[in-house]
Amino acid sequence: MGLFRVIPKLLHNRVVMAGAAPRHQQVPRNALNSRDRTGSGSGGLRFTVVLSKFEENLTKASSPTRFPHAMETAKQNVVEVARRMHQKHGKAMEDADGNPTVQSLPPTAIVELIEGFKVSKALFTACKMKVFDVLRDEGPLSAADVARKIDASEGGTGQLLDVCAALGLLEKTEGGYSNTPLATLYLLSDGEYSLHSLIMTQEEVAWPFFSYLEFAVREGTVQGRRALGTAGEDHYQESFYHNREKKLQFMRAMHGHTKVAARQVSTAFDLSGFTSACDLGGSTGALAYELARKYPGLKVTVFDLPEVIEDAVCFQPDGPQTGQVSFVPGDFFRDTLPEADLYILGKVLHNWPDDKVHQLLSRISRSCKPGGGLLVVEMLLDEDKCRPLPAVLMSLNMTVLFQARARSLSEYRSLLQAHGFTDVRAVRTGTILDAVLATRA
Numbered sequence: 001m002g003l004f005r006v007i008p009k010l011l012h013n014r015v016v017m018a019g020a021a022p023r024h025q026q027v028p029r030n031a032l033n034s035r036d037r038t039g040s041g042s043g044g045l046r047f048t049v050v051l052s053k054f055e056e057n058l059t060k061a062s063s064p065t066r067f068p069h070a071m072e073t074a075k076q077n078v079v080e081v082a083r084r085m086h087q088k089h090g091k092a093m094e095d096a097d098g099n100p101t102v103q104s105l106p107p108t109a110i111v112e113l114i115e116g117f118k119v120s121k122a123l124f125t126a127c128k129m130k131v132f133d134v135l136r137d138e139g140p141l142s143a144a145d146v147a148r149k150i151d152a153s154e155g156g157t158g159q160l161l162d163v164c165a166a167l168g169l170l171e172k173t174e175g176g177y178s179n180t181p182l183a184t185l186y187l188l189s190d191g192e193y194s195l196h197s198l199i200m201t202q203e204e205v206a207w208p209f210f211s212y213l214e215f216a217v218r219e220g221t222v223q224g225r226r227a228l229g230t231a232g233e234d235h236y237q238e239s240f241y242h243n244r245e246k247k248l249q250f251m252r253a254m255h256g257h258t259k260v261a262a263r264q265v266s267t268a269f270d271l272s273g274f275t276s277a278c279d280l281g282g283s284t285g286a287l288a289y290e291l292a293r294k295y296p297g298l299k300v301t302v303f304d305l306p307e308v309i310e311d312a313v314c315f316q317p318d319g320p321q322t323g324q325v326s327f328v329p330g331d332f333f334r335d336t337l338p339e340a341d342l343y344i345l346g347k348v349l350h351n352w353p354d355d356k357v358h359q360l361l362s363r364i365s366r367s368c369k370p371g372g373g374l375l376v377v378e379m380l381l382d383e384d385k386c387r388p389l390p391a392v393l394m395s396l397n398m399t400v401l402f403q404a405r406a407r408s409l410s411e412y413r414s415l416l417q418a419h420g421f422t423d424v425r426a427v428r429t430g431t432i433l434d435a436v437l438a439t440r441a
């Protein structure tokens with residue numbers, strides 16, 4: 001009788017049943033027959049019974065009481081069922097040579113990798129077409145309404161919106177599509193923690209560079225000429241600072257990327273012992289403002305190229321911490337570095353190959369007084385350099401764009417120690433940036 005309730009749950013599933021005894025085979029047949037007799041029908045029930053090959057030949061004489069015999073039989077049956085659960089239609093999971101088969105190792109993971117670029121491109125396209133902004137302002141909306149607002153075809157828009165829903169960026173209901181909290185927080189073009197400009201730089205710069213990944217790997221060179229048609233002399237200038245609009249987009253990209261992790265980075269170490277800091281390549285001051293907020297006694301100088309500093313004012317937040325932050329234009333490879341007892345390098349070292357990193361660290365080391373600090377903010381690679389995946393992919397990105405790379409803690413440690421920094425410690429913040437602090441000996 002109990003099987004009546006179970007059978008509907010077994011529809012379209014394969015049933016594995018252990019035990020070679022005839023009564024075991026009879027149980028599902030009886031259940032099916034009685035179900036048919038009740039008129040409820042068994043349509044859709046595909047009841048394939050795979051019998052255990054386990055021979056129930058433990059003699060009762062082999063154990064002094066019936067209990068251990070029953071336990072042993074049940075245990076062996078369970079083991080047999082568990083082994084068969086992964087088999088398809090009773091076929092073996094491995095071939096005759098012990099190699100995995102498509103049944104035991106389905107190709108789903110590979111298919112997901114094949115599809116990965118489509119996921120990125122769908123996200124880039126939805127952001128570029130400001131789908132999330134439209135839905136923030138007026139959602140929920142139908143595909144036809146969104147299509148009208150973004151000046152696109154209804155069919156294509158519907159497909160794009162459905163992909164965004166499948167990715168957890170939109171919610172689709174009878175009332176239409178609306179943003180999920182994830183999209184609201186990160187994908188609006190003007191949100192406080194917007195990653196919209198970061199996504200646009202991926203679309204406009206990383207995407208063309210990655211189209212030439214094979215060349216980058218074969219030749220070991222930056223692919224600016226092929227990807228963007230640039231001369232390939234000053235990669236930063238050519239990729240990001242060649243016109244004001246692109247420069248602002250890159251600054252917004254860095255601002256958003258740093259802002260989402262700034263709180264965790266600024267509290268990774270107790271920096272309250274420092275009274276002055278200089279954020280070299282500090283761009284818009286995203287980290288500087290957060291440090292100022294957290295440490296009211298800290299004055300922070302943001303040092304960056306003149307073309308960046310001239311527009312940094314666009315990113316100034318409201319609040320008393322702005323008074324603690326100042327901006328100085330300059331080139332950290334050439335100009336005198338501002339005095340400070342804590343130097344900061346946020347997402348700077350991964351832009352440069354080792355020889356340039358040595359140049360920069362040597363200049364900082366000369367400016368930094370004994371007892372002073374150097375805070376490096378980066379995505380840290382594990383020592384095997386195969387994890388975490390975002391850091392590994394960021395490293396590849398730096399190779400393709402700059403002939404540079406991400407590094408592990410031990411690599412940073414030896415670079416820093418080579419320039420007189422000791423006591424090198426790291427905190428993995430659990431967000432998208434980690435922190436390494438060292439002390440000038």
Ligand SMILES: C[S@@+](CC[C@H](N)C(=O)[O-])C[C@H]1O[C@@H](n2cnc3c(N)ncnc32)[C@H](O)[C@@H]1O
Pocket residue numbers: 236254255257258280281282283284286303304305308330331332333345346347348351
């Ligand atoms: C990847 S961005 C990181 C920005 C910021 N530190 C952050 O974490 O968001 C690197 C920064 O280094 C700056 N930079 C590159 N070369 C520089 C140089 N020679 N002197 C000063 N700043 C430089 C860039 O303008 C840019 O703002």
